Amino acid sequence: MSGGGSFFVGAVLIIPAVSAGLLAVLPDNRATARLNALAAFLTFVAATVLFWERPAAGHFLIVDDLNVVFIVLSTFVGFTTSVFSGSYIAHELETGRLTPIYLRFYHAMYQTLMFAMNLALLSNNVGLMWVAIELATLTTVLMVGIYRTPAALEAAWKYFLLGSVGIAFALFGTILVYLAAHAVVGEGLDAMTWSVLVKRSPEFDPALLNLAFLFLLLGYGTKVGLVPLHAWLPDAHAEGPTPISAVLSGLLLNVALFAVLRFKSVMSANPGAFAPGPLMVSLGLLSVVFASFMLYRRHDIKRMFGYSSIEHMGIITFAFGMGGPLANFAALLHMTLHSLTKSGIFFCVGNIAQVKGTQNMRDIRGLTVSHPVLGWGLVLGVAAIAGLPPMGIFMTEFLIVSTTFARSPLLAVTLGLSLLVAFGALLLRLNGLAFGDPHGSREPVRASFVPMFAHFALVIAAGIWLPPALVAWFQHVAGLLR
Amino acid sequence: MDPLALDVAHLFAGGLVLVSFMLLYQDRMTGLVNTFALHALVVSLSVAWQAHIQHAPHLYITAAIALIVKAIIIPLALHRIIVQLGIHRTIETVVGIGQTMLAGIGLVALSIMVMLPITAKAGTLTQQDLAFALAVLLLGLLMMISRRNAVSQVIGFMSIENGLILAATGAKGMPLVVEISVAFSILIALIVIGVFLFRIRESFDTVDIHALHEYRGEQP
Numbered sequence: 014m015s016g017g018g019s020f021f022v023g024a025v026l027i028i029p030a031v032s033a034g035l036l037a038v039l040p041d042n043r044a045t046a047r048l049n050a051l052a053a054f055l056t057f058v059a060a061t062v063l064f065w066e067r068p069a070a071g072h073f074l075i076v077d078d079l080n081v082v083f084i085v086l087s088t089f090v091g092f093t094t095s096v097f098s099g100s101y102i103a104h105e106l107e108t109g110r111l112t113p114i115y116l117r118f119y120h121a122m123y124q125t126l127m128f129a130m131n132l133a134l135l136s137n138n139v140g141l142m143w144v145a146i147e148l149a150t151l152t153t154v155l156m157v158g159i160y161r162t163p164a165a166l167e168a169a170w171k172y173f174l175l176g177s178v179g180i181a182f183a184l185f186g187t188i189l190v191y192l193a194a195h196a197v198v199g200e201g202l203d204a205m206t207w208s209v210l211v212k213r214s215p216e217f218d219p220a221l222l223n224l225a226f227l228f229l230l231l232g233y234g235t236k237v238g239l240v241p242l243h244a245w246l247p248d249a250h251a252e253g254p255t256p257i258s259a260v261l262s263g264l265l266l267n268v269a270l271f272a273v274l275r276f277k278s279v280m281s282a283n284p285g286a287f288a289p290g291p292l293m294v295s296l297g298l299l300s301v302v303f304a305s306f307m308l309y310r311r312h313d314i315k316r317m318f319g320y321s322s323i324e325h326m327g328i329i330t331f332a333f334g335m336g337g338p339l340a341n342f343a344a345l346l347h348m349t350l351h352s353l354t355k356s357g358i359f360f361c362v363g364n365i366a367q368v369k370g371t372q373n374m375r376d377i378r379g380l381t382v383s384h385p386v387l388g389w390g391l392v393l394g395v396a397a398i399a400g401l402p403p404m405g406i407f408m409t410e411f412l413i414v415s416t417t418f419a420r421s422p423l424l425a426v427t428l429g430l431s432l433l434v435a436f437g438a439l440l441l442r443l444n445g446l447a448f449g450d451p452h453g454s455r456e457p458v459r460a461s462f463v464p465m466f467a468h469f470a471l472v473i474a475a476g477i478w479l480p481p482a483l484v485a486w487f488q489h490v491a492g493l494l495r
Numbered sequence: 496m497d498p499l500a501l502d503v504a505h506l507f508a509g510g511l512v513l514v515s516f517m518l519l520y521q522d523r524m525t526g527l528v529n530t531f532a533l534h535a536l537v538v539s540l541s542v543a544w545q546a547h548i549q550h551a552p553h554l555y556i557t558a559a560i561a562l563i564v565k566a567i568i569i570p571l572a573l574h575r576i577i578v579q580l581g582i583h584r585t586i587e588t589v590v591g592i593g594q595t596m597l598a599g600i601g602l603v604a605l606s607i608m609v610m611l612p613i614t615a616k617a618g619t620l621t622q623q624d625l626a627f628a629l630a631v632l633l634l635g636l637l638m639m640i641s642r643r644n645a646v647s648q649v650i651g652f653m654s655i656e657n658g659l660i661l662a663a664t665g666a667k668g669m670p671l672v673v674e675i676s677v678a679f680s681i682l683i684a685l686i687v688i689g690v691f692l693f694r695i696r697e698s699f700d701t702v703d704i705h706a707l708h709e710y711r712g713e714q715p
Contacts, residue, residue, distance in 0.1 A: 140671035144678045151682055158689075173686065174648060178636065180682075181655050184675065185632060188662045191669050192617055192625070200668030220613045 018068035022076060024059035025084065025131050028052055033124035037117060046099035049120050053095040056127060057088040072202045075137035078490050083134045083271050086349055090263045090356050091127050093464040097360045098123070098256035100460040104367050105254070115159060119254070126152040126260065130268050137207050139187050142272055146183070146236065149265055150176045157253035168248035175245040179235025183272070186228030190279070193221035210279050219285030226289055229276045230296070236269035238323050239330060240300040250319030251372065255363030258315055262322040263356035267348055270326065274333060274494065281336075281495040293334030298427060300327025305431040308438035313372045314362055317442060318355065321398060324435050325351045331428065332413045333494070339416045341491035347409035350472055351398075354406060357468030358394040361387060364460045369453045374442060379451030384458055388447045390465055397472050399439040400432065405475035500548040504620055507541035508627040508661060512603060515634040515654055519599055520592045524577045524646060528570050531650045535565035538657040545620075545664045554664055557676045561660060564680050565653065572687055577646060595641050602633040624665025631658030649686055656683065 032052035039045050063084060067076045076084075102119070105111040111119065126149055133145035154176065158169030187205075194204035197216045203209050214222075235242040250258045273293070280289040304324035311317035329351070332344030365380065365387055366372045380388030397404040410432060418425035514534045521527040539561035546554030577583045606629035614622045635655030639648050656679050663672045 138671070140669075140675060144671075144674060147678055147682060151685060155685075155689075169689075170645070173689070174639070174652070177652055177682065177686075178639070178655070181632065181652075181659055184659050185629070185662060188659070188666050188669065189625075192614065192621065192666050195666070195668060196616060202670050204668075205670055218613075218616060221617075224609070224613055 018063070018066040018076065021059045021062045021066055022068055022074055022135060025056055025063070025088070025135065026128060028056045028059065029124045029128035029131065033121045033128060036124055037121035039117070040113070043103075045117065045120050046095075046102060049123060050092070050095040050099055052124060053088070053092040053127065056131070057085075057092045060084045060088040060131075070137055070208050072206055073138050073141055074135050075208060076135065077208075078486075078493055079274070080134050080271070082345065082349070082487075082490060083267060084131065086352055087130055087134060087264050087267070088127075090352055091130075091260065093467060094256050094259050094263070094356060094360075095123065096461060097259070097363070097464040098254075101254070101256055101363050101367070104460070108367075110160060111254075119156065119159060122152045122156050123256075123260075126156075126265075130264055133268050134271060138202065138205050139190060139207060139210070139275075140205050142207075142275070143180075143184055143187050146233070146269065146272060147180050149268065150180060150236065153249070153253075153257065153261060153265060156257045157249045159254060160252070162252070164248075165252040168245075168252035172245040172249045175235055175242065179232045179242065181232070182228045182235070183232030186225045186232055186276075189221055189225035189228065190276070193217040193225060207275055207279075211282055214279045214282035215284060217283055217286075219283055219287075222280060222283055222286045226276060226280050226286070226292075230273060230289070230292060233269045233272045233276075234296060237266055237273065237326050237330065238300070239296045239327065240303040240323065243300065243304075243323050246323055247316045247319035250322070251313050251316040255315070255359055255366065258319070259356040259359035259363075262318070262359065263352040266322060266326050267352060270329065270333075270348070273330075277333070278495050290334045290336050293330050294424065295334075297327045297329070297331030297334055298424065298431075300324065301331065301428060301435075302431045305435035305438065308435055309441075311442070312374055314366065314374050314377065314446070315359075315372055317374070318358055318362065318398075321435070321439070322351075322355055324431075325355070325398075328410065328413060328428070328432075331417075335413075335417055335420065336495070337416070338488065338491050340413060341494045342487050343409045343412035343416065345487050345491055346475075347406065347413065350405040350409060350475055353468045354394060354397045354404075354472050357465050357472070358391070358398060360465040360468070361390045361394055364458050365391065367460075368456055368458050371453070374446060376453055377446050378453070379447070379449045381447045383451035383453075383455045386462055387458060390462065390469070392443060392447050393469050393473075394465075395439050395443045397469060399436045403473070403476045405472045408476055497548070500544075501620060504541065504544055504548065505623055507537060507544055508624055508665075510537045511541060511657065511661060512627050512630050512634070515631050515638075515658075516596065516599055518650065518654055519595050519634065519638055519641075522592075523583075524644075525574070525583050527647060527650055528573045528577065531573075531653060532566050532570040534654055534657055535561055535570075538660055539566060541661060542664050545624075548620075549667060551668070553673050556673050557660065557664065560676055560680055561657070564684070565657070569653070569683065569687055573646065573650075576687075580646075582644075582646070595637065599634050599637055602637060603630040606630040606633055618667070621665050621667060625662055628658045628662035628665065631655070631661065634658075649683075652686070653683055 036045055063076050063081050129145045129149035133142050136142040154169050154173045157172055158165050191204050197213055198204045238246040277289045280286050301324050304320045307320045329344050329348045332340045369377050400407045400410045414425050414429045514537055517530050521530050539558045542554055543558035607626045610626035610629050614625050632655050635651050638651035642648055
């Protein structure tokens with residue numbers, strides 16, 4: 014059993030690492046896009062096997078019920094994005110926005126990012142997790158700046174500065190956690206091993222843990238995009254290549270949130286430490302309120318969906334902060350659905366921006382007339398992300414608001430109202446984008462719509478019928494989370 | 496622990512905070528880069544001393560990385576960059592040196608007041624290292640927000656990183672310190688190359704990040 018498990022854990026890490034190296038040296042453009050997709054697919058398959066085959070936890074890697082959900086989701090979206098990326102990049106090469114050299118760089122970075130995210134999710138060592146998240150930050154900074162326009166450089170610079178300050182805070186927090194642990198567990202790797210930390214946490218010094226969690230929440234929270242540490246997020250989403258926006262929103266934010274969750278369970282296991290929940294609730298709620306108002310008056314379509322990601326990460330952080338089996342269940346499901354929907358929307362938006370040659374929403378009108386597939390795809394995606402029934406996100410938002418209502422009506426009302434505000438903003442924009450007289454280019458799109466509709470189909474299916482096995486699994490994980 | 500060993504460790508850690516203050520008021524780019532080289536030198540001495548007194552030979556690697564990469568290679572590269580960008584003579588207006596220094600003193604007091612009681616059980620060496628490390632971290636942040644120049648901001652970030660290395664070595668027996676310092680060095684090297692390669696100067700004719708703000712994506 015465990016032998017097979019470690020083989021697949023190895024595969025999840027080694028496939029992206031090796032293909033990153035290969036893609037950096039292979040010259041041919043067509044083949045590299047396919048190799049990229051193939052590598053992502055193989056990683057996804059290996060990750061799925063982890064549901065059944067698990068190695069025993071070591072000092073560095075662990076597969077448990079919580080991270081397997083993140084891993085499978087992450088590798089799945091990684092795979093569909095790589096398929097989308099193939100057609101997207103081909104177009105960028107034709108228009109000359111990217112040269113073959115940059116393309117090689119892009120593919121190598123894509124796989125490095127996949128490697129870093131999988132490593133962060135699988136790591137059982139808080140130091141290793143930090144290194145992995147740092148690597149992920151680095152690769153995305155480089156990719157955001159890949160077009161080298163002034164706007165892209167500014168976005169990359171801002172992302173780099175805020176991201177590294179966040180990373181620095183997270184490291185300081187990690188050092189403090191080690192200090193708290195090493196007094197109890199002793200020196201060495203044990204004191205940084207997550208599974209040991211959770212088990213022995215009740216004996217740790219609460220004051221040290223409190224301070225550590227503050228730094229960790231601020232540090233990794235920057236990467237989650239929580240207000241007031243979010244300033245990098247809309248720019249990075251708007252200026253990078255669209256597949257990267259999809260992976261940023263769909264995956265990297267989740268990975269950072271996962272790090273916060275890991276430390277949250279260390280905190281909650283300690284009776285003397287303060288409860289981490291209220292902090293997360295307030296940061297989450299602040300993000301939702303702020304982002305939902307910021308959704309109005311956006312001009313750039315990718316920026317707008319960047320703000321929408323802040324809003325949804327806020328909802329998820331809020332729900333995890335509330336805690337309890339039901340809120341955790343809703344948060345996990347919401348996170349999954351948000352990843353699928355948001356990356357699907359970015360696939361759609363990427364095609365729209367390419368065919369229209371602009372990201373300015375004033376120049377994009379009447380998509381359902383000029384490009385019916387893209388237009389209706391966008392309608393579907395925005396309806397899903399805004400939380401219209403019967404989409405899955407409606408259900409999870411409803412669950413979150415209703416469980417909150419039972420415990421703290423005031424918070425629930427604030428959350429509900431902000432959701433409505435965001436809903437209004439999105440529909441207002443959608444109206445202009447999708448309907449009315451078409452505006453601008455009417456060229457047909459040459460792109461694969463399979464990834465986009467595959468995501469939306471999953472989201473709709475989740476809203477209508479969730480397989481009982483999946484529900485049971487999520488409930489089980491939600492019960493484990495503390 | 497031997498009181499002399501402790502005193503020397505204290506000297507280096509305190510020296511690092513002092514050099515952080517010196518970074519705050521440098522208004523010439525050349526002076527700033529030289530002061531940063533001093534900062535890196537102090538941190539490498541401090542790490543080497545900790546390696547000696549903690550009997551942790553792997554920390555010598557961290558010290559060597561700090562010395563070679565951050566005290567020698569990066570300052571040399573930065574000197575080249577600022578000469579090529581033609582900003583080696585410019586005087587950067589640092590907003591109110593007086594206020595910045597006062598804020599810095601406040602931050603040091605804050606970090607000492609926060610860290611000393613919390614780490615009381617962790618031993619004197621760790622206690623002092625962490626308090627000083629937090630001070631260096633906060634001073635670096637202060638520098639990053641009070642400067643407008645991309646190169647100065649990078650230097651501010653690198654001083655933060657030196658503070659973190661101090662904290663990591665102060666936490667006795669912490670594993671992965673070497674790996675973390677390598678990862679950090681890669682990050683920094685990339686950034687310095689980034690400033691150069693992305694040719695902020697070429698695209699904007701300036702490294703003043705105020706100029707960047709013109710290009711926000713939110714223009715009507």
